[in-house]
Amino acid sequence: MKSRVLLLIVVALTVMIAAPGFAADKLRIGVTLHPYYSWVGNIVGDTAEVVPVVPPEADPHSYQPRPQDLARFAKLDAVVVNGLGHDEFIRSMLKAADDKNIKQINPNQGLPLIPVFRKVYAFENNGNAGTKVSYNSHTYIAITGAIQQINTLARELGKLRPEHAELYRKNARKYAKKLRLMLGDALDKINELDSGKLKIATVHDGYAYLLQELGVEASAVIQPRHGIEPSAKQLQDTINQIKEAGVTALFTEMDFQKKYVKIIYEETGCRVYQFTHVSGGPYNLNKFEADMQKNLDAIVQAMRDAQ
Amino acid sequence: MAAATAPSADLKVKIVEPLASRRETFFVLAAICVIVLLMALRFAAVGGDDKTQYIRPYQRLDSILSGKQRTLYQSMLASTEDVIELREREGQWPEAALLEIETVPPFDEKFLPPSLRGLTWTEHDGNSWVDYIGQDPNQDDQENITYILRVIDLHAEYHPHPHPGLDYDPNQKVAVQVWVFPQPARPYPGERLPEAGWWWVVGPNDPSLSPDAVQTTPGPSPNGGT
Numbered sequence: 001m002k003s004r005v006l007l008l009i010v011v012a013l014t015v016m017i018a019a020p021g022f023a024a025d026k027l028r029i030g031v032t033l034h035p036y037y038s039w040v041g042n043i044v045g046d047t048a049e050v051v052p053v054v055p056p057e058a059d060p061h062s063y064q065p066r067p068q069d070l071a072r073f074a075k076l077d078a079v080v081v082n083g084l085g086h087d088e089f090i091r092s093m094l095k096a097a098d099d100k101n102i103k104q105i106n107p108n109q110g111l112p113l114i115p116v117f118r119k120v121y122a123f124e125n126n127g128n129a130g131t132k133v134s135y136n137s138h139t140y141i142a143i144t145g146a147i148q149q150i151n152t153l154a155r156e157l158g159k160l161r162p163e164h165a166e167l168y169r170k171n172a173r174k175y176a177k178k179l180r181l182m183l184g185d186a187l188d189k190i191n192e193l194d195s196g197k198l199k200i201a202t203v204h205d206g207y208a209y210l211l212q213e214l215g216v217e218a219s220a221v222i223q224p225r226h227g228i229e230p231s232a233k234q235l236q237d238t239i240n241q242i243k244e245a246g247v248t249a250l251f252t253e254m255d256f257q258k259k260y261v262k263i264i265y266e267e268t269g270c271r272v273y274q275f276t277h278v279s280g281g282p283y284n285l286n287k288f289e290a291d292m293q294k295n296l297d298a299i300v301q302a303m304r305d306a307q
Numbered sequence: 308m309a310a311a312t313a314p315s316a317d318l319k320v321k322i323v324e325p326l327a328s329r330r331e332t333f334f335v336l337a338a339i340c341v342i343v344l345l346m347a348l349r350f351a352a353v354g355g356d357d358k359t360q361y362i363r364p365y366q367r368l369d370s371i372l373s374g375k376q377r378t379l380y381q382s383m384l385a386s387t388e389d390v391i392e393l394r395e396r397e398g399q400w401p402e403a404a405l406l407e408i409e410t411v412p413p414f415d416e417k418f419l420p421p422s423l424r425g426l427t428w429t430e431h432d433g434n435s436w437v438d439y440i441g442q443d444p445n446q447d448d449q450e451n452i453t454y455i456l457r458v459i460d461l462h463a464e465y466h467p468h469p470h471p472g473l474d475y476d477p478n479q480k481v482a483v484q485v486w487v488f489p490q491p492a493r494p495y496p497g498e499r500l501p502e503a504g505w506w507w508v509v510g511p512n513d514p515s516l517s518p519d520a521v522q523t524t525p526g527p528s529p530n531g532g533t
Contacts, residue, residue, distance in 0.1 A: 083512075084512075106512075108512060109512055109513070109514050110384070110509075110510050110512070110513045110514060110515075111381070111510055111512070112369045112372075112377045112380055112381045112384075112510045113369075113510055113511055113512065114374075114377075115370065135511065135512075144378070144381050144382055144385050144412075145381060145385075147385040148381060148384055148385040151385065151387065151388045154388075155479075159478050169388065169392075172388065173388050173389065173392055176385075176388070177410075180410070180412070180418060183418055184410070184417055184418045187417065187418060187419070187420065188417065190420075191421055195421075212374050212375075212377065212378050213378050213381075213382075213420070214420055215375065215378070215420025215421060215422050215423070216420075217374070
């Protein structure tokens with residue numbers, strides 16, 4: 001009799017654990033970039049586990065996955081990928097983990113993209129003939145673009161867990177409203193100022209989406225891609241172009257080498273500000289908002305200084 | 308030299324004739340071709356997805372828009388969830404004025420850069436779909452275009468086509484499109500936008516650019532009708 005009861009308990013437990021929707025069966029969603037961690041975390045709340053695919057300080061352009069990354073990756077149900085070239089390491093991870101079992105979610109689907117014209121600066125006005133065109137992968141450094149991507153993520157995650165779809169949609173909308181207020185606040189401040197007095201150069205083209213939604217155009221891009229240092233000739237060309245275009249504000253990144261900033265500042269006299277790439281540091285739910293607020297503040301400050 | 312002309316009895320001399328060298332060259336070239344072929348096959352096998360895009364005659368890539376116009380286009384797409392939410396709350400498609408009150412851009416202009424302000428938004432409620440037309444009263448500005456944000460209830464018996472997604476898709480209740488006409492203050496054309504010469508704007512990675520992603524004719528209803 002005892003053995004029968006024991007057998008019954010074992011069978012019941014096995015069925016419970018194996019059944020879909022069991023309490024312990026939380027969705028495990030991998031993310032490749034810091035902003036995706038914030039976005040997904042704000043959408044799913046505590047109904048799912050958000051798992052960074054790579055360590056916080058990893059450079060997504062050159063990261064080589066380690067065995068422990070692959071082991072963690074293989075346990076995911078879905079992974080949010082940039083798909084525009086910003087997280088190429090994910091291809092090998094998907095391959096290694098048999099990508100048929102892990103759903104890829106691309107928040108960039110249907111998003112308006114900005115082409116990258118390599119070695120072409122906005123004020124050269126020499127057309128696009130003969131240049132290679134690819135799309136700027138930094139769609140996550142923007143507010144309106146982020147809102148559109150957050151909506152896409154909520155929809156796609158809702159398909160994976162229909163019982164939470166409504167909650168995801170509501171959370172996404174609430175989060176989007178919060179982000180929109182940040183943008184509105186920055187635009188309010190910018191609108192009081194004469195934007196015509198500010199001419200911007202950036203150290204790479206990752207901020208094109210943010211500048212576009214603020215109605216600000218970058219006149220030059222010094223470092224077209226991460227990790228590629230400008231040569232002496234490129235630097236001299238840039239200095240000449242900054243002078244020619246009358247650039248008044250140079251936006252660098254936190255990790256951009258100060259020696260180049262110093263040279264440019266000494267040669268051109270334009271003020272130097274910093275943008276954050278919304279990368280590096282610990283993964284947390286507020287990182288996207290906090291970093292984007294810094295970027296918005298930097299632009300407002302540059303515009304005020306230019307008056 | 309002497310060994311070549313007068314070999315000893317133990318030494319075997321083999322003269323390589325021209326025909327043999329040609330054969331060797333042929334085999335080397337053949338081996339190279341095989342290697343190149345194998346490499347090409349390997350690249351083809353791991354080369355990724357088919358990137359072919361199927362753009363319809365009435366579709367245009369968003370590259371036709373200027374930078375600021377693209378911001379407005381994106382703002383329209385990002386407003387969709389608010390439109391859906393308000394429809395559920397109010398029981399009907401929200402008016403443009405309500406969207407402005409609810410601080411939804413582009414209807415509420417304070418979330419747009421100054422260069423994008425000045426459009427007048429009006430809604431056209433088709434019951435199962437809604438069109439929001441954004442017209443620029445400043446008709447002298449040749450840069451400006453007229454926009455329509457179209458939101459379609461895919462689960463309604465009748466709704467306009469073409470649209471992205473499939474009728475009665477259990478995973479997708481609503482389809483969203485942005486249409487443009489390259490003139491400011493163009494009058495509202497009614498339901499049939501392609502026939503009226505309007506363009507459906509899509510991003511370069513828009514799912515509607517895949518072969519089966521656009522439904523151009525009504526699909527079967529879940530009740531068996533059409």
